[in-house]
Amino acid sequence: MSLLTVKNLTKQFGNNPVIQHLSFSINEGEFVSILGPSGSGKSTLFHLIGGILSPNTGSIQLADQEITGNRGHISYMPQTPSLLPWRTVLQNVLLGQELHGKKDKEKAKEMLQIAGLEQYIDAFPHELSGGMKQRAAFIRALQSPQPVICLDEPFSALDELTRLDMQKWLLSIWEEYRRTILFITHNIEEALFLSDRIIILSNKPANVKDDFLVPFDRPRSEELLLQEDFLHWKKKVHFSLKGSD
Incomplete structure (x- = not known):
């Protein structure tokens, strides 16, 4: 279907x-x-x-x-990661859920761990490489409902x-x-x-x-x-x- x-x-x-x-x-x-x-x-x-x-x-x-x-x-992910610079990686990943009145921190942390970003959960976007930013942006898209x-x-x-x-x-x-x-x-x-x-x-x-x-x-x-x-x-x-x- x-x-x-x-x-x-x-x-x-x-x-x-x-x-x-x-x-x-x-x-x-x-x-x-x-x-x-x-x-x-x-x-x-x-x-x-x-x-x-x-x-x-x-x-x-x-x-x-x-x-x-x-x-x-x-859920839309553009060519650039478009992470909000004033939010941490975890806060950015949760954004899509927040816009729909939801927030599952534990699931987000689990997916960030799978993405190899466990040590960067509290980091800000300027502290990440280009590949890390893309992974965080994709996890955000994946977390959106x-x-x-x-x-x-x-x-x-x-x-x-x-x-x-x-x-x-x-x-x-x-x-x-x-x-x-x-x-x-x-x-x-x-x-x-x-x-x-x-x-x-x-x-x-x-x-x-x-x-x-x-x-x-x-x-x-x-x-x-x-x-x-x-x-x-x-x-x-x-x-x-x-x-x-």
Whole structure:
């Protein structure tokens, strides 16, 4: 059963159409990545799903609830960690819960321990490395009560080795909690390594060009990145994406 359904979504700014007749759905517990050319409307799509923007036409449903143009129904993590500098790591992680009238400190501490941040619970964001900030921001998203987490290129600012470490860490956390994730990335390897499905957007006005089911078994390790089948799929997604330009 579909958890999130986007139907015939269209969005334009003035005379500039960005998204046109875009439809897809994701199931509960699914990890879905969205790839598309630069400027194809991927972040705009997230803003529509999150209710920050309203579409010109179309609808967005969460389970059986219409959420088009309404905020507060999804958990959103932008490209930068966006931790509040005056709050400790633990206080930042609890923020999403507090906004919904909840607070489970013990669960938050447990997840921070799993994330390797146990010693930094009372630290402030300026005391953390870039990877630590991203882990804290993801734990905050994971702790929020909304059923869908939207991640907008969360690792794009990290160096290659730190990025791979974060991908492996994200997979380990996701394997344990199986939250529904919609993930924007420009990196084909990242999408293949992390995802159950990859949705390819066309150039703007964006619609769905391809929808690939990723065939690799879970759990996954970094050795997968060097396997022949992985390289075959990397080429397949590359040529689909290239045809979207």
